[in-house]
Amino acid sequence: GAWCSHLKERRRLSARIHSRACCSLLTLSPSGWCLALRYCVEGSPTFMIRDELREVIEEAVRDAFASGALPAVAMPDVAIERPSSDAHGDYACSVALKMARAARMAPMAIADVIVAQAHVPASVEALDVAAPGFINFRLSTDWLRRQVDAILKEDAAWGSVEVGQGKRVQVEFVSANPTGPLHVGTGRGAALGDSLARVLEKAGYRVEREYYVNDAGSRMEAFNLSVQARYRQHFGHEAALPSDGYPGDYVSELAAAIADREGDRFLGDAGATPSPHPLPEGEGTPTPPLPLGEAGQGRGAAAGRVRAITPDPAEALGRLGVQLLLDQIREDLERLGVRFDRWFYEQSLFDEGKIDAALDLLRQGGRVVEREGAIWFTSASVGEDRDNVLVRSNGLPTYFASDVAYHRDKFIERGFDMVVDVWGADHQGHVPRMKAVVEALGVDPARLVVLLYQLVNLVRGGRPVPMGKRTGEFVTLREVLDEVGPDPIRFFLVGRSPDAMMDFDLDLAKAQSDVNPVYYVQYAHARTAGILRRAAGVDYLGGDISRLQEPAELAMIRKLLMLPEIVADAALALAPHPLPHFGQELATVFHTFYDQCRVISEDEELTRARLKLVAACQLTLRTTLDLIGVSAPESM
């Protein structure tokens, strides 16, 4: 259960984000892999007022300790928060309440001392103490106004923070078996993984997105035989689908497509169990183009060579089917705005001897045992429920063995500082043994973070839609893309906490599409674009920001300034789901401003000032939508 508590721990920590110290992944709780983070903005080009305020308070407390104004107790966690009501100012701090007990002083008195000691920066207009002991900050309007210029100056870098310190992180997600089309559940993993990757990039990590293609193993066998059966049926032969095969219509379609392209040369002589039948050189070896033109990766020439030695029509047909499916999958993901840097083929682990390399490494560590004809990883010795099979008694490595080799490759060969695996919650049982085995490989298990998302129930008109590749009955992601469109899907999927199971009601999603929050946010962006279009030719960059004084204008600046905080929090918590909420808040603030403040007017100076503000808002909206993976239209 440790991985989960560490997610909670992350969330807790992210709630109190602080400056200084480098981002570091610490470990360890007694039970396993609790993970602690700190991060650094010192010397960063990106400045966060929240961090400065924290420094101010910490310094004041330290000074009070030194001068004896406060009894020298342990420095509590100094969290700078956004108060729920803006009557309490822009930021609030509750240190005084937290240290009251240890200091044996009344919280109000402590707060008074801190405020008296504090070196108040120019950005802060007022520092008050409020019952029962809060310290409230109110930002200076002058400073706020200047932030409009600062935002515009940052331009594309606006919102960036230095959490990642250039560390290399791999986000592996989707990784759906290439035995059928994507469905909405995998769409959730896609949206989550990609938005997380975008957030991490914005937060200063070097990110690689990877799709792990499970093109080996027993599921693949069943798929190969299924394609073969449909292929034979296509040519009028008798053929039965294997009992654990894939009955979906799409398999027949794949078989037909292959038949159209390749003819009947994979029929072979025999029926259910085709005899080895060498295929003509250069033709029988299916070597379809690798995804995204990535050469030398995954199953390439090496895989082809192996296949030529033991030609097997079912396998050859399966390979072709997999390629066709991967093309579809790639297209669907592309429509969702998801693109991978690399498609990693499980088969390549076998072809390149990486399974053996991983097993050897485990053996060297004395973590492997042979029993009952099988090879086991001795995970029970480190608190796991039981040992786990790596190689079955029939000699075939398990999925677990592949994953061990895969993670050895990620950490040891490719050297990622951190790896995030995004898995569906049905893989939860796989997490502890992966953590254990990564450690057995000599890698700090804190560098592996597994993010689980709860499954999606597809609902139509309030009734559940049965799903499952093996039953052959499901609604594909593509159908939903056609029906609802990518933007609402992503906005919806990204916006929910991964921990919460969700119902995706197709009828509702479609019916609500014209009042969907995503359009509310996009409309705000289109409005900014409309205004700036209309003001084309006005050089507003020289506008005088001191003309901004309406409450709606200042409220908007305050909201814009939250972007880096949201990015930092999301990166630390590895949770992008606050972004759509923030987008809505931004849109609301803008729409209110729009209603109350006419931008383009006879007052040229005021017009220029407000155009600046609109441009800063547009930049913030666009950045937020982009992090979610949703388009920012110029018009709607």
Place this chain on the structure above:
RNA sequence: GCGCCGAUAGCUCAGCGGAUAGAGCGCUACCCUGCGGAGGUAGAGGCCGAGGGUUCGAAUCCCUCUCGGCGUACCA
């Protein structure tokens, strides 16, 4: 059985130790002589699943329970 996740407005969900619990949809009443009304303003609507505990302070942390979802393979 054991483990993990969830339970907050009529619905879909945020909030996860702080001050009066929020948003969207739906509902009610207002605002179109100006930059796009896919908009704005105001309102009704909550024992934050139940019960204990910790704390100055709990929707938030701990324990017990209830109800859902998932997992518990020589499947992947």
